Amino acid sequence: MAATDWWRTALVYQCYLRSFSDADGDGLGDVNGIRSRLPYLAGLGIDALWINPWYPSPQADAGYDVADYRGIDPAYGTLAGAEALIEEAHELGIRVLLDIVPNHTSDQHPWFQAALAGDAAARARYHFRPGRGADGAEPPNDWTSMFGGPAWTRVGDGDWYLHLFAPGQPDLNWDDPEVRAEFLDVLRFWFDRHVDGFRIDVAHGLVKAPGLPDAHGVGEPHPAWDQDEVHGVYRDWREVADSYDPPRIFVAETWIGDNERVARYLRADELHTAFQFDLLLAPFDAAGMRAVVEGALAAATAVGAPATWVLSNHDVQRVVTRYGRRQVWEDDASVEQRLADATAPSDLRLGRRRARAAALLTFALPGTAYVYQGDELGLEEVEDIPDERRRDPVFEQSGRTLVGRDGCRVPIPWEDSAPPYGFSPPGAAETWLPQPEGWADRTAAAQTGVPGSFLELYRSAIALRREHWVDAGPLTWLETPPDVLAFRRGDVECWLSTSAAPVALPDGEVLLASVPADVDGGLLAPDSAVWLRSRG
Numbered sequence: 022m023a024a025t026d027w028w029r030t031a032l033v034y035q036c037y038l039r040s041f042s043d044a045d046g047d048g049l050g051d052v053n054g055i056r057s058r059l060p061y062l063a064g065l066g067i068d069a070l071w072i073n074p075w076y077p078s079p080q081a082d083a084g085y086d087v088a089d090y091r092g093i094d095p096a097y098g099t100l101a102g103a104e105a106l107i108e109e110a111h112e113l114g115i116r117v118l119l120d121i122v123p124n125h126t127s128d129q130h131p132w133f134q135a136a137l138a139g140d141a142a143a144r145a146r147y148h149f150r151p152g153r154g155a156d157g158a159e160p161p162n163d164w165t166s167m168f169g170g171p172a173w174t175r176v177g178d179g180d181w182y183l184h185l186f187a188p189g190q191p192d193l194n195w196d197d198p199e200v201r202a203e204f205l206d207v208l209r210f211w212f213d214r215h216v217d218g219f220r221i222d223v224a225h226g227l228v229k230a231p232g233l234p235d236a237h238g239v240g241e242p243h244p245a246w247d248q249d250e251v252h253g254v255y256r257d258w259r260e261v262a263d264s265y266d267p268p269r270i271f272v273a274e275t276w277i278g279d280n281e282r283v284a285r286y287l288r289a290d291e292l293h294t295a296f297q298f299d300l301l302l303a304p305f306d307a308a309g310m311r312a313v314v315e316g317a318l319a320a321a322t323a324v325g326a327p328a329t330w331v332l333s334n335h336d337v338q339r340v341v342t343r344y345g346r347r348q349v350w351e352d353d354a355s356v357e358q359r360l361a362d363a364t365a366p367s368d369l370r371l372g373r374r375r376a377r378a379a380a381l382l383t384f385a386l387p388g389t390a391y392v393y394q395g396d397e398l399g400l401e402e403v404e405d406i407p408d409e410r411r412r413d414p415v416f417e418q419s420g421r422t423l424v425g426r427d428g429c430r431v432p433i434p435w436e437d438s439a440p441p442y443g444f445s446p447p448g449a450a451e452t453w454l455p456q457p458e459g460w461a462d463r464t465a466a467a468q469t470g471v472p473g474s475f476l477e478l479y480r481s482a483i484a485l486r487r488e489h490w491v492d493a494g495p496l497t498w499l500e501t502p503p504d505v506l507a508f509r510r511g512d513v514e515c516w517l518s519t520s521a522a523p524v525a526l527p528d529g530e531v532l533l534a535s536v537p538a539d540v541d542g543g544l545l546a547p548d549s550a551v552w553l554r555s556r557g
């Protein structure tokens with residue numbers, strides 16, 4: 022495989038900047054915090070980092086409301102510091118992906134401010150519309166915000182503007198040539214600073230159906246999402262990425278349920294990869310997980326793209342907590358049931374055990390894998406954040422019916438036995454979200470060198486992945502008892518059991534097991550996974 026194809030098999034670590042490491046003591050993660058932890062990341066064996074938005078932002082949605090696409094928020098550091106980080110990561114063999122937010126800007130972005138001040142050209146870069154009803158008091162259409170409530174907010178002159186997320190995130194109008202040109206220039210700005218690629222926020226949202234029709238009654242796809250014309254945007258982006266040496270790459274965030282529709286973003290002249298969210302949504306169930314893997318591989322392979330495996334990220338419940346709850350497909354549960362499940366007590370011991378197994382599954386699959394910071398420490402969702410400390414706009418915008426995503430965004434515990442667990446230096450301000458008591462054994466320091474710890478399992482798995490799986494070729498499914506999934510790639514096999522009873526393993530050398538003690542006697546334990554190599 023050519024060196025420029027690194028993205029086809031990469032293990033990428035998602036660094037949620039706000040919560041990764043705080044060097045300056047304000048309780049918020051920052052660029053210098055990442056720099057200080059680069060040796061940790063190199064020791065973990067990752068190929069690349071994806072850093073969540075670090076641009077100047079009023080932080081209405083944790084930085085996904087960008088006021089200046091070419092800078093660094095002063096709370097996070099400086100452009101010089103960011104350039105140094107990119108350089109230092111590269112010296113350690115770690116590539117750097119940034120997060121680009123093209124669907125919307127911040128309401129504090131100069132363009133939106135000019136639009137509010139009546140500048141017609143600036144206004145054309147967003148979706149301003151008169152309202153409906155006698156005095157225009159009703160929103161222009163029936164679209165709802167992803168965070169709750171209508172997707173429209175009315176401004177002083179009586180018009181409304183579209184925001185598929187928070188009111189502080191006005192949607193850009195991608196029919197406007199200036200919008201298109203601006204983002205090509207933003208890509209070049211960061212590529213010129215040696216950034217290796219971008220994760221594209223809401224990649225399927227940029228282009229809206231002409232006329233912004235009501236969603237109700239128009240069928241699929243929803244007029245706000247996955248419109249065919251969006252692909253032209255990415256053909257232009259690909260040209261820019263390919264004009265660099267080495268070529269830069271993209272990973273798309275496309276929450277589209279249909280694998281074939283996702284694969285359209287991965288055609289040879291468009292994007293390189295797109296998150297495959299089906300495993301993140303699937304229950305811990307061997308048959309269901311196998312179906313997800315088969316579907317994802319078939320669709321990606323058909324367009325020559327690698328599948329991109331994700332178990333969690335900064336938008337969803339921590340995997341440990343999710344796996345400790347009732348395991349059902351979302352579609353099989355009513356809305357009430359889902360809400361009840363989401364707050365039911367979680368069996369964290371079981372959740373951890375399953376999360377270890379699922380990690381071995383995703384690392385053994387063909388394609389690329391993403392690890393969300395803290396998953397390598399086995400962190401659980403923090404579910405008792407007091408209401409007044411919550412920061413996710415989802416909480417207020419949903420009328421406090423949804424707690425939002427703060428629970429998976431709690432600052433990382435690095436060392437020590439009490440908050441801030443080395444996240445901030447001594448004497449620092451309180452962390453931006455509170456950390457729980459009782460994380461002393463979850464810190465990176467407490468797990469380092471401890472056989473069987475989450476962190477050591479990840480370290481071993483990432484090293485063995487590189488050694489055995491990355492070049493192992495296509496996957497063949499193996500015959501298994503019920504509630505077991507197994508495949509072979511080259512001379513290595515991955516077995517995962519969601520069965521309640523132990524299952525006999527074939528003969529082979531155990532390379533790694535998610536619950537080491539239990540593989541003795543050639544048995545695959547319940548809720549576990551094993552990597553085997555054929556003998557001889």
Ligand code: NOJ
Binds near residue numbers: 082085223
């Ligand atoms: C997806 C991001 O991952 C999420 O955190 C954000 O709220 C929305 N896009 C809106 O930008």
